[in-house]
Amino acid sequence: MNDDRPEPSDDTTATAAAAGTPTAPGNGADGTREDGGPPRPAPASQPAEPLVLEHRVLKSLLGAWALAACAPEETAAVEEHLGDCGACADEALRLRDAVGLLQRPENLDLNPGLRTRVLESCLKRRPPRIPVPDWAAAYDAETARLDALLQDFGDTEWHAPVRLRWYEADEATTRRTTVAGVIAHLLTVDGLVAVALGLDDPLGGLPAERPTPSARTEAYWSASPSPPTRSVRTPWRAQTHDLVRTVSFTGSRAGRMAVSYGDFELPLHDAMLDRAFECWVHAEDIAEAVDYPYDPPTGRHLHRMVDLAARMLPSVLEARRRSGPDAPGGRRLVAAGAPGRSLRLEIEGSGGGEWLIPLDSPAARGSAEHEVAHIALDGSEFCRLAAGHVPPREAAAGQVGDKEAISEVLLAAASLSRM
Structure with missing residues (x-):
């Protein structure tokens, strides 16, 4: 069957090449040799010239290198220099170790407050x-x-x-x-x-x-x-x-x-x-x-736990006095609801607050006017004291006032613990 279509002219071929249209092999537009031979190799890209820096400049970059804050070219220059300069290599090793000490180990557990926040968000939308x-x-x-x-x-x-x-x-x-x-x-x-x-x-x-x-x-x-x-x-x-x-x-x-x-x-x-x-x-x-990190409860929950222990302390003090360990001679009894000698328990940090602990009777009322002692502890530390995990005499971060009252309350807090 005869094809009456005209042969493409040289002008048509040139126009197609200029427009990006593929052309037949052998015409040179696709990079092949015009005689149909293998393509000519692409010109080789020239490698980037390495940075050439003075010793004092390279030494000043060691801190940034240890923090992985150098540009790629600077990193290559510093690391090439470390292979030739023993003094800089020692300094770089010291800086890299220091960076490792500054980084806190990651806790893979979710933040203990995350669950509460997610639930609160969901419950606001659908109680x-x-x-x-x-x-x-x-x-x-x-x-x-x-x-x-x-x-x-x-x-x-x-x-x-x-x-x-x-x-x-x-x-x-x-x-x-x-x-x-x-x-x-x-x-x-x-x-x-x-x-x-x-x-x-x-x-x-x-x-x-x-x-x-x-x-x-x-x-x-x-x-x-x-x-x-x-x-x-x-x-x-x-x-x-x-x-x-x-x-x-x-x-x-x-x-x-x-x-x-x-x-x-x-x-x-x-x-x-x-x-x-x-x-x-x-x-x-x-x-x-199992050597795994574990965070304390959220502040709201920790506060409730501290409050429970603080509310139990007056009864524990009374029970201890009846059994003998803390029975002072001539202790003054206080009528139910009346103010009496008190110890101020100050809990710092998450879950913090202040509680006035009546010392003379579980039915007495804590009174700032009758305060005889003041103890300050971190919230988690107080809970560990109440759990029997901290020696009573080592627990309080701050102590002011009646030493006997302070000792009584710390020992009573530790006696809240049980297996």
Whole structure:
């Protein structure tokens, strides 16, 4: 079949090349040789000329180099110089080590306040039909934080040794267990709240010598055919969810329900704060055992925990005096509601505030006019004192006033601790 189309002229070819239209091979427009041979090699790019800097300039750049703040050309010049100059190489190594000391190790955990902020933001947009009571929010948050810490633990971490610490008869006491053993301990003591709410007792039918936290824990540990394993996480977490759900459904009217700890009772709203406090303390024990950072609770929750301990101190002081350790001769009793000798407890930092602790009677009223002593502590430090993790005589950052009163209150705070 004949093709009557005209042959392209040289002008047509040139126009197509100028417009970027592909042209047939052999015409030189695509870089090939006009005789159909291989393409001509592209001209080689010339390497960038290295910077040539004086020694004093290179030495002045060492600090920026250690901080990785040099331009690429300067970095290359400095590193080439370090291979030839021993004095600068030593200085560069010293600066790089110093930079490493200035950088704080990253904590891979989310900020403990992030969960609260996210929930508050969500709840503002869509309020819950059944909200968690304020007095149970700290327990909800701390159990969630501990569960997040546990979720990636392997068998080795679950069997890592943990030493529980508390004060008994004004003496530091310890008990050795494992990470799994700590979770079993939290499970059995949280069970006291579960029983008060009519939920299942995690001990089942296991007999405990006494209905106290330590006796219940020992009964659980003794009944296990082998040391607790990671399997204890599931019933512990299920129970925490059940507790939060149940107190949410019962609402604020259940807050004054009594929860028995064997030797004493707490109203439910204080018992939930107590359980949040112990969950955080033992989470720190676990994190320390596996060498992992763990932050204190949010300021709002920490303040509630400090407030609970401060409110318990007058009764603890009275119990200690009755049992003998702190019974001063001729102590003046104060009528219920009347002002009496007081110690000002100042908590600094997150969760901070001030509390006037009546010294002469748990029914007395704290009074600034009758203040005889002043103690200042960090919020986390005070909680660790109340947990038996800090020696009482080393706890207070600042002390002014009656030394005997200060000693009484610090020892009473430490005696709040238990296994």
